[in-house]
Amino acid sequence: MLLATALLTVVSVTSRWLTSQPVKGDFELVSLGSGLAVLSFLAWGSVTRANILVDSFTTWLPARVNGLIDAFWSLAWAAVTLLIAERMWQGMHDTWRNGMRTIGLLALPYWWAIGIGAFCFALTGIAALLTIPRLLRGQR
Numbered sequence: 119m120l121l122a123t124a125l126l127t128v129v130s131v132t133s134r135w136l137t138s139q140p141v142k143g144d145f146e147l148v149s150l151g152s153g154l155a156v157l158s159f160l161a162w163g164s165v166t167r168a169n170i171l172v173d174s175f176t177t178w179l180p181a182r183v184n185g186l187i188d189a190f191w192s193l194a195w196a197a198v199t200l201l202i203a204e205r206m207w208q209g210m211h212d213t214w215r216n217g218m219r220t221i222g223l224l225a226l227p228y229w230w231a232i233g234i235g236a237f238c239f240a241l242t243g244i245a246a247l248l249t250i251p252r253l254l255r256g257q258r
Contacts, residue, residue, distance in 0.1 A: 119158065123151035143224035150220075150231050157238035164195065164245040167258060181256045189253040192246045200243035206236035 127148055130141040141147075163169045176184055214229035252258075 119151050120155035123148045123155065126151070143222055143226075146220045146222040146224050146226055150226070154231060154234055154238070157235050160199070160238060160242040161245040164192075164242050164249060167249070169195075185253045185256040189250045192249050192253060196243045196246035196250075198243075199239045199246065203236045203239035203243060206232055206239060210236055 126141060126144060130144040134140040176187060179187075210229050210232040213227075213232055218228050219225040220228065
């Protein structure tokens with residue numbers, strides 16, 4: 119998705135340079151595509167523990183204690199992302215009902231993008247929950 123939005127940007131800029139005409143709706147497509155691409159990386163970051171970790175005050179603690187602390191924060195992360203997923207799911211239904219669309223040239227409906235975002239947040243919450251047993255065993 120991110121590669122597609124980058125390619126769309128290159129094509130649009132090149133087209134604008136050569137013909138003074140960009141790709142119609144390029145801003146809408148790039149903003150939706152980039153946002154969804156970023157959301158799709160969150161679950162992978164949770165599983166691989168590639169998210170930003172601040173452990174400067176706990177490095178001296180035993181691995182088991184650090185595992186407990188990390189498991190707690192994974193649980194907190196899961197709770198937050200699952201709450202966001204539920205709220206986005208509700209937002210998707212509201213957006214679908216009221217027919218909200220992008221403001222740009224394409225006037226795309228928003229509901230599908232919000233639904234994909236809700237799915238990505240739910241997947242992130244589940245991924246965070248699945249890391250907890252591993253962390254409690256003292257594994258990274």
